[in-house]
Amino acid sequence: xxxxxxxxxxxxPGKVRMYVCGVxxxxxxxxxxxxxxxxxxxxxxxxxxxxxxxxxxxxxxxxDDKIINRANAENIDPDALTEKFIAEWLxxxxxxxxxxxxxxxxxxxxxxxxxxxxxxxxxRGHAYAVDGDVYFRVRSFPGYGKLSHRDLEDxxxxxxxxxxxxxxxxLDFALWKAAKPGEPSWESPWGPGRPGWHIECSAMSSSYLxxxxxxHGGGADLIFPHHENEIAQSEAYxxxxxxxxxxxxxxxxxxxxxxxxxxxxxxxxxxxIVDRGLGPAFRxxxxxxxxxxxxxxxxxxxxxxxxxxxxxxxxxxxxxxAIAIEDGESSxxxxxxxxxxxSQRRFHEAMDDxxxxxxxxxxxxxxxxxxxxxxxxxxxxxxxxxARVTLVDLAGVLGLDLQEVSDAPFAxxxxxxxxxxxxxxxxxxxxxxxxxxxxxxELGKLEVAVEDTxxxxxxxxxxx
RNA sequence: GGCGCCAUAGCCAAGUGGUAAGGCACGGGUCUGCAAAACCCUGAUCGGCGGUUCGAAUCCGCCUGGCGCCUCCA
Numbered sequence: 001x002x003x004x005x006x007x008x009x010x011x012x013p014g015k016v017r018m019y020v021c022g023v024x025x026x027x028x029x030x031x032x033x034x035x036x037x038x039x040x041x042x043x044x045x046x047x048x049x050x051x052x053x054x055x056x057x058x059x060x061x062x063x064d065d066k067i068i069n070r071a072n073a074e075n076i077d078p079d080a081l082t083e084k085f086i087a088e089w090l091x092x093x094x095x096x097x098x099x100x101x102x103x104x105x106x107x108x109x110x111x112x113x114x115x116x117x118x119x120x121x122x123x124r125g126h127a128y129a130v131d132g133d134v135y136f137r138v139r140s141f142p143g144y145g146k147l148s149h150r151d152l153e154d155x156x157x158x159x160x161x162x163x164x165x166x167x168x169x170x171l172d173f174a175l176w177k178a179a180k181p182g183e184p185s186w187e188s189p190w191g192p193g194r195p196g197w198h199i200e201c202s203a204m205s206s207s208y209l210x211x212x213x214x215x216h217g218g219g220a221d222l223i224f225p226h227h228e229n230e231i232a233q234s235e236a237y238x239x240x241x242x243x244x245x246x247x248x249x250x251x252x253x254x255x256x257x258x259x260x261x262x263x264x265x266x267x268x269x270x271x272x273i274v275d276r277g278l279g280p281a282f283r284x285x286x287x288x289x290x291x292x293x294x295x296x297x298x299x300x301x302x303x304x305x306x307x308x309x310x311x312x313x314x315x316x317x318x319x320x321x322a323i324a325i326e327d328g329e330s331s332x333x334x335x336x337x338x339x340x341x342x343s344q345r346r347f348h349e350a351m352d353d354x355x356x357x358x359x360x361x362x363x364x365x366x367x368x369x370x371x372x373x374x375x376x377x378x379x380x381x382x383x384x385x386x387a388r389v390t391l392v393d394l395a396g397v398l399g400l401d402l403q404e405v406s407d408a409p410f411a412x413x414x415x416x417x418x419x420x421x422x423x424x425x426x427x428x429x430x431x432x433x434x435x436x437x438x439x440x441x442e443l444g445k446l447e448v449a450v451e452d453t454x455x456x457x458x459x460x461x462x463x464x
Numbered sequence: 465g466g467c468g469c470c471a472u473a474g475c476c477a478a479g480u481g482g483u484a485a486g487g488c489a490c491g492g493g494u495c496u497g498c499a500a501a502a503c504c505c506u507g508a509u510c511g512g513c514g515g516u517u518c519g520a521a522u523c524c525g526c527c528u529g530g531c532g533c534c535u536c537c538a
Contacts, residue, residue, distance in 0.1 A: 003468095020538090021538070022538085023538075024536090024537085029538085030538085031538095032537085032538045033538050034538085035538070036538035037538080039538090040538095064536090065536080066536070066537095148467080148468090148533075148534085149467065149468075150466080150467060150533090150534075151466090151467090153466090154465090154466045154467065154534080155466085155467095155534065197536085217538095218538065219537080219538030220469095220532075220533085220538085221532080221533075221536095221537055221538065222537080222538070223533075224467095224533060224534065225533095225534085225535090226537090249538095250538070251469095251532095252531095252532075252537095252538075253538085254531080254532095257530065257531070258531080259531075259532065259537095261536095261537060261538095262536080262537060263535095263536075263537070284487090285476085285487095288476070288477060288478090288486080288487065289476075289477055289478085290477085290478075293469095293470085293477085293478095294469090294470080294531080294532085295476095296475095296476065296477090298475085298476080300475070300476085300488085300489095301475080301476055301488080303488085304475080304476070304487065304488035304489080305476090305487075305488080307487085307488065307489095308486090308487050308488070310501095311487085311501095311502095314501070314502080315502095320501095320502095350478095356478075356479095358477060358478045358479095358485085358486070358487090359478055359479080359485070359486080361478095361486065361487080362478070362485050362486035362487085363485090363486085364486090365485095365486055365487070366485085366486080369502095369503085372501095372502055372503065373502085373503060373504095375502080375503095376495090376502060376503050377503090428497085431497075433497060433498070436497095436498095437497095437498070437499080440498095440499075440500085441499095444500095449500070449501090450499090450500075451499085451500050451501055452496075452498095452499080452500075452501095453500095453501080458501095462500095
């Protein structure tokens with residue numbers, strides 16, 4: 001609201017009520033949704049890490065024009081359509097290692113409270129009904145525009161859509177829409193109809209978070225009109241101000257110089273990334289830029305993140321052996337332990353400052369390097385363990401699982417690859433390097449990277 | 465037209481008054497049969513101009529370029 005960072009003071013000490021605008025399940029989610037999901041997941045994880053109890057609500061707006069149109073186009077029931085995409089969303093939530101929300105209310109299951117709220121607004125003079133529609137009377141709410149910092153006259157001047165003549169004022173927006181023939185509808189005091197776009201979030205945040213929320217989140221593209229309208233509805237209805245204490249908006253994903261969006265048709269589906277097993281890399285890519293800033297998406301950037309991730313994974317690998325090198329200047333183990341504490345501190349400092357994940361990640365990369373250096377200097381695994389555990393734990397706070405084994409795509413081929421490597425070991429003992437290198441090179445072309453270590457050859461998947 | 469944001473090394477990207485994090489890529493080196501991984505070394509004065517200040521990437525003004533919102537959108 002103030003467009004500034006502010007210290008977090010919650011309604012109830014130690015507890016955070018967080019509401020994040022979810023998706024309208026009429027199509028597959030794209031990476032913009034993935035970014036939002038990841039950003040707020042990290043915020044939630046960090047708050048929990050800091051000891052807060054977080055009630056996290058994410059809604060599904062499972063009834064609106066787009067859903068109806070799409071369902072008609074595919075000649076299926078709207079419910080069938082939304083079920084499908086809700087299931088897909090939950091699946092991708094898992095694939096991106098985002099914690100599930102505490103509740104996932106759906107607009108269609110909250111029609112009662114929505115009607116109640118609309119009625120309340122009518123009763124209070126903030127809304128009026130016309131031909132089965134109900135509109136919010138924007139001019140009745142003095143604070144309108146305070147989030148997006150617009151004033152009413154500017155909005156009028158910039159209006160680009162045709163004005164519905166039945167509205168008292170062009171700025172008024174629909175709380176309830178009368179049903180057209182064939183559309184899903186619910187009975188209401190104004191006749192059969194369905195909720196307008198913004199009201200579901202107001203109703204759901206009220207009923208699941210006791211009226212007022214601490215953190216209300218969503219993409220930056222929701223600031224206006226969605227969140228502005230939510231504020232108007234909720235504050236006018238509840239008589240509580242502010243309805244949300246902290247508004248948190250993630251930056252939008254860009255493809256090249258442009259924003260990625262459905263309307264521009266330049267979107268990348270989350271599925272395409274998840275199906276390739278690059279979910280974790282996507283998370284790292286998102287975290288490498290601040291949540292408020294726009295994220296430039298490129299395939300190259302995704303693969304770069306995948307490589308960065310393997311670097312962290314390697315440092316976190318408990319089975320990585322120290323490679324003894326006769327180096328007099330190996331630092332004592334206590335230095336590494338001290339560095340682990342220092343990393344802990346820097347990590348918290350970064351995240352305490354408006355969830356600066358890029359900074360926090362830099363700390364992890366630094367710690368990883370120190371661990372590798374210690375191994376290179378031949379330090380005993382026991383003396384490295386504390387730092388290693390710190391690395392794994394802190395990465396976990398960001399939702400990065402460094403110990404995850406991601407050879408799944410090659411699971412079926414594993415026995416054969418192992419066999420090839422055994423043969424190759426034999427060849428290497430006989431110094432038949434041409435042939436052993438051929439095996440390594442050919443496997444490499446199949447994205448199987450072979451590495452010879454003092455403990456024997458290992459392999460792993462490597463992309464790009 | 466209104467509101468607002470951004471411009472940092474080849475790419476991505478932190479840093480909002482005290483002298484430029486991190487990742488990826490490139491080059492050199494150590495290690496290796498050769499590689500890979502890992503480690504070491506190497507690179508930017510922060511779009512331009514002017515101002516404030518002992519001191520600015522960081523504050524102010526102007527300019528240039530790009531983007532977003534004002535209409536469905538995470």
